[in-house]
Amino acid sequence: MGLLTILKKMKQKEREMRLLMLGLDNAGKTTILKKFNGEDVSTISPTLGFNIKTLEHRGFKLNIWDVGGQKSLRSYWRNYFESTDGLVWVVDSADRLRLEDCRQELSALLLEERLAGATLLVFANKQDLPGALSKEAIREALALDEIKSHHWCIIGCSAVTGENLLTGVDWLLDDIAARIFTAD
Amino acid sequence: MDEALEVGDKLDTGADKVQERLQKRHQARIEDVERRKEAKESQSVAEEKGEYFYSAFNKERAAVEELLSGCSGADRATMTHRLEEATDRIGQLQKFLNDSVLFLTQYDLRQAQAALQKLQSTLAEMREDALPKKKFAFKVRTKAADKASVTPAPNPDADTPAAAGGTKRDGATASEQYGFSNMSDVLVTRTAEEIQKQDVLLTHLTNCKVRLLGSPSTLHLKHIDSCEILCGPVSSSVFIDHCRNSTLAFPCQQLRTHHTTDTQVYLHVTSRAIIEDCRGVSFAPFSWSYPSLEEDFSVSGLDKNRNNWNQVDDFNWLAAGTPSPNWMVIPEADRKTNWDTEN
Ligand SMILES: Nc1nc2c(ncn2[C@@H]2O[C@H](COP(=O)(O)OP(=O)(O)OP(=O)(O)O)[C@@H](O)[C@H]2O)c(=O)[nH]1
Numbered sequence: 001m002g003l004l005t006i007l008k009k010m011k012q013k014e015r016e017m018r019l020l021m022l023g024l025d026n027a028g029k030t031t032i033l034k035k036f037n038g039e040d041v042s043t044i045s046p047t048l049g050f051n052i053k054t055l056e057h058r059g060f061k062l063n064i065w066d067v068g069g070q071k072s073l074r075s076y077w078r079n080y081f082e083s084t085d086g087l088v089w090v091v092d093s094a095d096r097l098r099l100e101d102c103r104q105e106l107s108a109l110l111l112e113e114r115l116a117g118a119t120l121l122v123f124a125n126k127q128d129l130p131g132a133l134s135k136e137a138i139r140e141a142l143a144l145d146e147i148k149s150h151h152w153c154i155i156g157c158s159a160v161t162g163e164n165l166l167t168g169v170d171w172l173l174d175d176i177a178a179r180i181f182t183a184d
Numbered sequence: 185m186d187e188a189l190e191v192g193d194k195l196d197t198g199a200d201k202v203q204e205r206l207q208k209r210h211q212a213r214i215e216d217v218e219r220r221k222e223a224k225e226s227q228s229v230a231e232e233k234g235e236y237f238y239s240a241f242n243k244e245r246a247a248v249e250e251l252l253s254g255c256s257g258a259d260r261a262t263m264t265h266r267l268e269e270a271t272d273r274i275g276q277l278q279k280f281l282n283d284s285v286l287f288l289t290q291y292d293l294r295q296a297q298a299a300l301q302k303l304q305s306t307l308a309e310m311r312e313d314a315l316p317k318k319k320f321a322f323k324v325r326t327k328a329a330d331k332a333s334v335t336p337a338p339n340p341d342a343d344t345p346a347a348a349g350g351t352k353r354d355g356a357t358a359s360e361q362y363g364f365s366n367m368s369d370v371l372v373t374r375t376a377e378e379i380q381k382q383d384v385l386l387t388h389l390t391n392c393k394v395r396l397l398g399s400p401s402t403l404h405l406k407h408i409d410s411c412e413i414l415c416g417p418v419s420s421s422v423f424i425d426h427c428r429n430s431t432l433a434f435p436c437q438q439l440r441t442h443h444t445t446d447t448q449v450y451l452h453v454t455s456r457a458i459i460e461d462c463r464g465v466s467f468a469p470f471s472w473s474y475p476s477l478e479e480d481f482s483v484s485g486l487d488k489n490r491n492n493w494n495q496v497d498d499f500n501w502l503a504a505g506t507p508s509p510n511w512m513v514i515p516e517a518d519r520k521t522n523w524d525t526e527n
């Protein structure tokens with residue numbers, strides 16, 4: 001039995017997943033996490049280090065890591081790559097001026113060996129803002145169609161209204177589950 | 185821009201360069217004096233403008249009142265016509281007031297706004313009494329955006345007032361970012377109806393004074409030089425990048441400051457302010473005020489009683505214990521207290 005198979009078996013037992021949330025600062029990562037967990041989002045500060053949240057959803061135990069996206073913190077992102085099943089990339093859809101920055105950071109991440117097996121969910125967040133770009137525009141700006149290395153999906157959402165957060169997470173879980181738990 | 189490069193390139197013309205730079209600096213100084221003189225003159229103009237505003241405003245107000253009182257007993261078509269005319273004229277009156285905000289005193293502004301509100305509620309009542317609700321989306325608008333009913337869209341070329349406040353406006357703003365850029369030496373005022381719930385972006389402003397009298401969803405400031413930017417309660421974050429030598433004031437949920445130097449921030453922040461790659465940023469509690477501030481606070485949903493203005497995290501200075509040298513609190517004696525009379 002290969003190491004990978006053992007790992008799969010172990011995870012199958014616990015049905016546990018590790019999700020990593022990254023994105024530029026101000027994208028809304030922490031707000032998404034708290035909203036998804038039904039917590040108050042009005043007191044959230046810019047993240048100085050990281051937050052971990054463990055929650056149950058559809059019988060899965062999710063370990064969600066939310067890491068601060070300030071420029072000075074991005075070099076630490078690598079410390080959180082290990083054993084990531086799903087990568088959630090959060091985009092501020094109204095921040096047109098930093099979309100190029102956003103594209104570059106994402107494409108660098110996708111080259112990371114330790115993230116190679118992870119499923120990618122892109123949240124085009126802040127869709128409630130009048131100036132938000134559509135998820136199609138974000139998809140183009142981030143050149144998502146060029147991604148061949150990962151399963152990916154983009155979902156337009158709003159952490160403030162909660163719109164589509166569940167849809168996104170459910171897609172991610174389904175994709176990961178199909179990969180990990182059904183393998184023999 | 186390429187000055188350093190040029191100097192390095194052609195050392196023999198170095199002296200000329202210095203000469204040229206001195207000349208430029210001298211020119212700049214003269215212009216500065218001119219500018220200050222102009223500012224003083226515009227102050228006295230402002231007083232005259234105040235007089236003018238008053239008589240014009242009151243005259244028009246009286247005319248609209250008369251128009252409305254002449255409505256009772258009129259037939260339906262006449263009534264519809266008159267109500268629409270009144271709506272139009274009130275809209276224009278509001279615009280006139282908005283455009284005059286900068287040189288009116290707080291007291292005058294409040295008086296004028298109260299007068300307008302009275303006109304509007306009279307108009308709304310008459311409309312409700314006289315005309316079937318279906319025909320006008322006015323009531324819907326009142327519910328959907330309480331602010332919009334107080335200050336109707338100054339959009340005289342919209343077919344009906346309902347269209348101006350309803351679908352048309354929404355259509356126009358869909359996936360459009362609100363804001364302005366590339367301006368210098370101007371005063372800019374924006375009212376609630378323009379910025380309410382919007383994501384506002386201001387870029388490349390030099391030596392401008394900006395008043396945003398409303399509650400935007402977010403505010404982004406980029407490439408700001410020597411400006412004074414005052415904004416009503418921002419319901420989520422304010423994002424600042426490359427700002428220098430400026431004075432800012434706003435309430436918000438988060439403040440994120442980058443590449444900013446020598447800037448004063450009069451802040452109400454309900455979670456935290458952070459700085460990154462900044463120098464000489466100083467903070468004081470938010471102290472600016474304008475007539476609808478209270479209302480805008482409740483629109484924003486921000487907690488008025490929770491202000492962490494002096495808890496600033498510096499991402500380049502995470503050493504616990506020693507305070508960051510990149511920001512400071514403005515000593516009480518040095519804080520700006522007078523926002524509106526100074527121009
Ligand atoms: N309008 C709107 N604002 C949002 C949304 N999501 C987040 N925000 C606001 O955006 C700001 C930043 O949100 P955070 O969750 O702190 O962002 P973050 O990605 O965790 O940022 P870092 O911790 O610095 O990496 C906050 O003021 C949020 O209230 C959204 O869907 N719509």
Ligand SMILES: [Mg+2]
Binds near residue numbers: 045046
């Ligand atoms: Mg965060």
